[in-house]
Amino acid sequence: MRSAHTLIGSSRLRMAALASASLMALTVGAHAQQSTQLEEISVAGGGAGGNPATGRTVPGPPVAGGRPLREDPRGPVDGYVATRSATATKTNTPLIETPQSITVVGREQIDAQKAQTLTQATQYTAGVYSGTFGADTRVDYFTLRGFIASDYGIYRDGLQVLNYGFGTFKVETFGLERIEVLRGPAAVLFGAGNPGGIINQITKRPTAQPFGYVEVGGGSFGQVYGAFDIGGPADDSGKWFYRLTGFGRQGGTQVDGAPDDRGYIAPALTYRPDAGTSLTILTSYQRDSTAVTANFLPYSGTVRPNASGLRIPRSLNVGDPALNTFQREQVFAGYEFEHAIDATWTFRQNLRYSFSDGFQNSYLNQTGYVDAAETTLNRYQFLTSSKVGIFQVDNQAEARFFDGYFRHDLLLGLDYKRYDLHDNQGTNFTNFYPVPGLSIINPVYGQIRGRPAPYLVNADTFQQIGIYAQDQIKLTDQLTLVLGGRQDFADNVVRDRLTPANSSQRSDEAFSGRAALIYNFVDGLAPYVSYSTSFQPQIGSDANRRSFAPEYGEQVEVGVKFEPIGYGFFLTAAAFDLVRQNVVQPVPGTFFSSQLGEVRSRGVEVQAVANLAQGLNIVGAFTAYDLVTLKGEADQVGRTPTRIPEVLASIFADYTIPSGDWRGFGFGGGVRYVGSSFANVANTLVVPEYVLFDAQVHYTWGNWRAAINATNIGDRRFVSSCISANECFYGEARRVLGSISYKW
Template identity: 70%
Template sequence: MCDFRPNIFHKQRGAVARVALAGVSLASLSIAALAQEATSPRRGITNPPAEASVQLETLTVEGQGGPAASVTPGAAVRRIESPTGPVDGYVATRSATATKTNTPLIETPQSITVVGREQIDAQKAQTLTQATQYVAGVYSGTFGADSRVDYFTIRGFVASDYGIYRDGLQLLNYGFGTFKVETFGLERIEILRGPAAVLFGAGSPGGIINQITKRPTLDPFGYVEVGGGSFDQKYAAFDVGGPADESGHWFYRLTGFGRTGGTQVDGAPEDRGYIAPALTYKPDGATKLTVLTSYQYDNTAVTSNFLPYSGTVRRNLSGLYIPRSLNLGDANFNTFRRQQASAGYEFEHAFDETWTIRQNLRYSFSESFQNSDIGQLGYSDAAQTRLARYQFLTSSKIGIFQIDNQAEARFSDGLFRHDLLFGLDYKNFQLHDNQGTNFGNFYAVPDISIINPSYGPATGRPSPYLVNADSFTQLGLYFQDQIKLTDRLTLVLGGRQDFADNRVVDKLAAGASSNGRSDNAFTYRAALIYNYDFGLAPYISYSTSFQPLLGTDANNQAFKPETGDQIEGGVKFEPIGAGYFLTLAGFDIHRQNVQTPVPNTFFSSQIGQVRSTGFEAQFTLNLAEGLNAVAAYTIYGLTTERSADPATIGKVPVNVPENFASLFLDYTIPVGEWRGFGFGGGVRYIGRSYADTLNTLRVPEYVLFDAQVHYNWDRWRLTVNATNIADRRFVSSCQSSLSCFYGDARRVVASLAYKW
């Protein structure tokens, strides 16, 4: 009965030159390291510095292991893509999410998609949900137009609780203690499909999403943007950075965003403030320290109304649909507020051409409060024109401390070349969780008409049914070796040992009773990938997963950890210089100890085992003529294999469509009188899903269309974006026959930006 859901401007693209920027020490970029990579034309420099494009005079690259190399005077040089830096157009070439090392995507034996800043801006994605709507394997917006939290599934499994990461460290969302990252503060979003526990110690077996924060740049720049649109939304943003001193050792970046306005639900605001200072210190070419901080404030409401199947998916007995704009609470009462902050650093030092050490550390804090009337009870009259409601109040405080220590060695043993990684990470999660309803105080919440709603103040103060102090710690030791068996064949082996402890103190129980459990597990991965000269790369991998679960069930027993395993085979295709990247992948996943809501209670249980078997295709394209494109297709079968309820065995879990596809195109005229004018659009198809565990109630398929136009001149850019341009009313999914969720209504946003 409660909510159980746990650059913009036109660029000229040139060839990549493998050299470093003048003015920065090149000690760490040894010729020995480059020679080690020469037999693998895709890999390039192991850890290239931050990205930039400059005109260089004669530049000598000196190393510790070989003769100097030179660069032609006056040549235009573009830096190799950094795994934490901008993506040139839509086609990324490198990532550190899948391996925790700077590895080309074409040499990564796992399915991964990178959404860069240019694509985020072109689609005007204001949330993580919107930014991943054109990604294979990901169903975004599971619970509809929810302004509080981003919800998504990957390969059929919920990943928005344990599967959201920022800069390689987890943003753990449990219950109503949540984080939500402002997309304007992101450089790229990386979606890794399949288990990632061998390196991260957590995450759904379906995959994880790693959000990469904007970092200081070597070159000075500035950017401002203002905009507004549907539901009276208005926003302003800025982004500035560059060198902070004349010596070339200090660099800064300051990013800010502010928005005010409404949502598709009457009287529900969506206000936000975000500020993110960052600082990098480079005393020499071998050492780098980057400090990343941010603060964010959100003021919104419950917009993903819990509505009955009758009246949303189908007309109700009165022949009516419940309006998407219906506010089940009140403008002065339907409240959700959150403030979150984080501070941490990334440190890296290269001792020589072989050994590099890194340490990533962050402390994150989130405090949220919600007080609102909720549906989820169905109709209160026979004509189905009035909805029953209850009052729900929650307040949560989260603190997460994380540290990840890594040592990487790149060497040859005489037979094979190795990229060997050792790691030790630690996580400490603390949650104070308070939840209450009107039921315990024995007062009723008035029902509400769907035809002519009337509002009033809250009728009482909810009494708590849960006051918990949750404590979770996890220590993990891991290793990985990327072994070049031949110039083209790479074997990836990895293993991890985790030690986890979960404690819950029930402060409502007599004597504040404590419950919990300690677990340990070993996870591993083995994968092979072969890189042909012409850009084809078939691969196969097997991996296991381990996810300790927070909280307790209806019997106050701590949850068992989730476990899983996956076999994946696929092929990647990236012809050199062609400007496109294609990934095809097939997978078979088993997930054990899966949680599911217990009907008519506030708790969850672990139902047994769910299997997901399917196929994905992801295609990205950059053309020098100004065309960018992204296309995706996903189909899988999701089946409950073991369950406490025998009737659900062989059935498809609720909330999850098993078939979806998308295509997005954007074209900018590169020459002539119309140079700088651009336009594009997209289409998204989502297949049917089920609203009940017995699969008797279907949520129908739907198709949505998006469009945009833009114009660049000098340093200015004007854009108009529209999503769901036909304003189609659709249900994104149903959790039960009494909990269905409307998707996003038409959203139009116009913006004006200036860059210097």
């Protein structure tokens, strides 16, 4: 497709940063003529489908005629059916006019399912396989259109939350207003994210209406938690607004002796001096104390009985309760600034600094059994200390105008990102001491032998500048043409502190583009077609200390959307042909990765979301695709990559009785089907398909709400995926949570 070039230097990075500051300075003082609204606030269940029992929304000010304001793309979703988003186009665009496949999971759906992680919140979304590496409390893992997107594909408020190696972040879902899953390449606007798509998490923001919400709960594995969410005006002038969100949890997991404790606090403040200007400061602090729960286990003994006819207990702590440790502190601090210059132009600047400090020390099994009877697992000790800092700024200038022939929504942007990782990894092999095996029949703990010595000490620096433009052109009242282009410049530097001679550096630049057409019929039907390319610079290096080449993607997508007016229903169906080059894959049995030549994903996706009747909300999804390696090692070509199910289907429903003696009582549930996948490169080992059932019951009276939620209610033991014959992962066991909340 395209080749990398070495044409960028640090001077360009400094020039772009100066240009960013200059652009902001020129626009801040301009005269404001357009309005900027604070979002409405939803603090607990309910929906447009008419669910008066839950008292779902604290309304904002009405517009002329007494009608409610249209949905804010960063605010609450009315029921389960979102109508607008700013993720696919970075502009406030109706979903029915967006020529790309996108699903919005709102706060009400998250609450109804009691989703405590991003993995759980996206389990009923088309194109997504959540929990790829099983019940992992450290990181949210998922695939989009068959490609791992947990590294470059997670965003928060339009800025990347980058996970590389063991330098990771994990966003607390109680602090989110909505989750938006954008499928297909998004590099033309974001400059990153694999071509399978991205997941953008939208943070709760200050509101014009005062409110309060508290919740306590607990359940499986001894978990207990408490949460609060308060906000509203901060002064009498109507210019300052605040919000404070907090969450705390203690308890265990499905792995014996492995905790899952968290503390989260998120202050936010909005200043709105006039109708056309707003500044929102978004911050959060989070501390996690948990363990390795996604054990690397052999195929024999998990997917199939082992040589002794046994299966490894799902609750087995492969590490050691005295040693299996994972801790992380993370901070997000930034702002969103918006200023309407005149009736045509609006300037926005989003800026954030993200920091993560993580530590892990544990015994792991990644190499199978010690004995022929397969009753004792081989283990080694692994230690890592990772510090990550990410500075990002995204400048946008948007113009809405009519040129005499067509209406335009023109977006011009300049963004900059700097990523710094200090990565220290060690094992017992470096220190030449053995780690005892672990019996799966009678495990013995407390055998601590030594402290690992480092085999890798790296300081990685990654910088990227992107200049982009997009025009949404109304050729007619029904036909919209979307054209976009972006030029990226990237630097990747790996400094090897153990062996400086192994340090590496490379610079790359590339152009990404998108062209799409969508036609909106008056009855709510909207067929579309799009072509897009992507460019993803890679961070770090492989086992031979070679810097990774950039990844490229190319996709054709055709689809149709259907949103009949007044029915509370939204359907999206899409078919796509996607090719991804230079795919980075983990090397089985190691902590390194390598790059495959080329992988193709072809498939179809269907997503339906509906507020069908008063109090009834439904979500359904179906995904099927064909994955094949086109270029790579001889044993990979023509094969399907491991750990990726190719068929997914799900349906979830929730009903609250709106009137009568049983008013406020509700119930519901869901079914999730996951197809089979392969456990080895040769495609001779298969991970079976499985079906899981979820259920919930709840009751709302006045401002109170009580609920009981259960996922995998049958407690089915299943393997979510395998990287190889020695690296398989158990999925989530049955999880039951009881909760009670109060709002005012």
